[in-house]
Amino acid sequence: MEIFGIPLQAFLGQLVLGLVNGAFYAMLSLGLAVIFGLLDIVNFAHGALYMVGAFAAWIMLDKFGINFWFALVLAPLLVGVLGVVIERTFLKRLYGLDPLYGLLLTFGLSLILEGIFRDQYGVSGQSYPVPELLEGATNLGFMILPNYRAFVVLASLVVCLGTWFLIERTRLGAYLRAGTENAKLVQAFGVNVPLMVMLTYGAGAALAAMAGVLAAPIIQVTPLMGSNLIIVVFAVVVIGGMGSILGSVVTGLVLGLIEGMTRVFYPEASSVVVFVVMVIVLIIRPAGLFGKEA
């Protein structure tokens, strides 16, 4: 059996791989959407924080022998703290200003972070091994799927659902959403809004770092890994509707699949297909697929 001239077997294999990449897009764009949706900051430092997360995991293993599972918790915490520091020292001065200032500031920060790691570790990259528990591969009948990649999809789904639940279905989430709508009013009810905003940025940074740790065993850990990905992730957020959490998760997964298919049918276009989709969506629905019309 063939689909568009491609054996069914190969087609299914590519679908699965697309899902793995989609899981990364979903997790990274989720963090961006949370930060934009609640803080109105276009966080260009997201790719750099993702890279720092991966490096943190690598340094923990290389220098201190801390394994993958601990790194998966520690690295996001560490980068989350870095996020809090960034928010307290720089971003809090920009609230109420044109979002362009935040964009430029975070872009500058990402260049600085990248520069520091490039200077220290070069660009060739560091090898991070797949954790022992997840070594090996499973034969799905139509393809051999490395166990680690299957784990990444699961982990990403858990993180995305958890975040969505926290923001849309809990009291804390309700405060957050209300605080960003009308900070003064919510503060009058005794809620510490600046603290919430600070923790939100920290949590967004931690999400990026977690994606970085998950990526480390798959690709070489290099200072460039964030900037290679960030533009695509921004496209995902725009297509999903800026700030829509559900939108960025769904779009992330779907775009991963579309990109995977393009790699089969016309590989040369695989790096631009996401932007083609973006243009089409923006023409039809300027606010994005899940965005609310302003």
Next chain:
Amino acid sequence: MKLKTLVAAMAVGLGTMGALAQTNSGPVKIGMITDMASLYADIDGPAGAEMVKWAVQDFGGKVLGRPVEVLSADHQNKADVASSKAREWMDKDNLAMLIGGTSSGTNLAMAKVAQEKKRPFISIGAGSARLTNEDCTPYTVHYAYDTVALAKVAGNALIKAGNKSWYFLTADYAFGQSLEADATTVIKANGGTVAGSVKHPLNASDFSSFLLQAQGSKAQILAMANAGGDFTNAMKAAKEFGITKTMKVAGLLVFINDVHSLGLSNTEGLQLADSWYWNQDDASRKFAKRFFDKYKRMPSSLQAADYSATMNYLKAVQTAGTTDGDKVMATLKSMKFDDFYSKGTIRADGRMIHDMYLFQVKGQKESTTPWDYYKLVAKVPGDQAFTTPAESKCSLIKK
């Protein structure tokens, strides 16, 4: 009034003469344009530029009684950035010689500027054999390696070992295309077949889809016609998906930095072609130690070539007694080079002809000291490694 005008005119005249005189007595400027920050920055980059400076220092810092000055710039892997910087240096700074670092697209663009301005251009890190083939100029020297040599040295050895069917994973730009085409020629000439190829964008982060397609081809050899970060990520994914169990992976352009970054566990047994290895003889080890003391890593073949090319250029200027582009080029092409990097001569088409090597990556147990990664499989003489005069498409080669 007339006197004033006359004096003014003389002043202007003297001023211009002063300026002219200065260009012949001021510093001799050598420029290097390479990838300073992106995926090829470790194999050449800032350390490569430093090697040019080391050669100048070791030469004595002066040639023809004039100080030698080194300029360096980042081309960001963009051809337009490279050519406009080269043009600016040649026009404003009276650059005497230009060294081109990594990336074929940028080097092809710089070669055009150098030809127009009649200045020697030594390409070190670019792979595409077009530089001395279709696009050759009287001012280009291609120093370290090229895609034809990589294809002949690595390709021949693999085919002779019985690997007849090939599948290519190719970086989609000038270098990857040249490499795939040159390797295909070698494969077909030796009775092999090409089962297919997949072209990936430069700086692709995920290779699993491409590799799955390669696996479906059932070819014996998966040939990676890419470099730097693209090569390392593809190699890592090939191992993860178990492709290395059913296909033999051939890295057509692998630098020692890539092997170091992937680790021996991911690269053991890999065969690769290169123009130089730090652990090949005493002179090379001496150079490598000096490099290691500064950078805490071993030099790539490109960084060794940066040093060697600069040194030989300065010798040529000394011999020619001038920095004039045509005269220096004539001298370079008449010289016999012999240093720690290689022994060789520059042919009429600009190709430096020297020995190439086929190495195999050692296993973890065989590697006894840090960066002890390669064992020598074969030494291929220059006239067999590079394009032969009969195959050349360069108009400067008389047939």
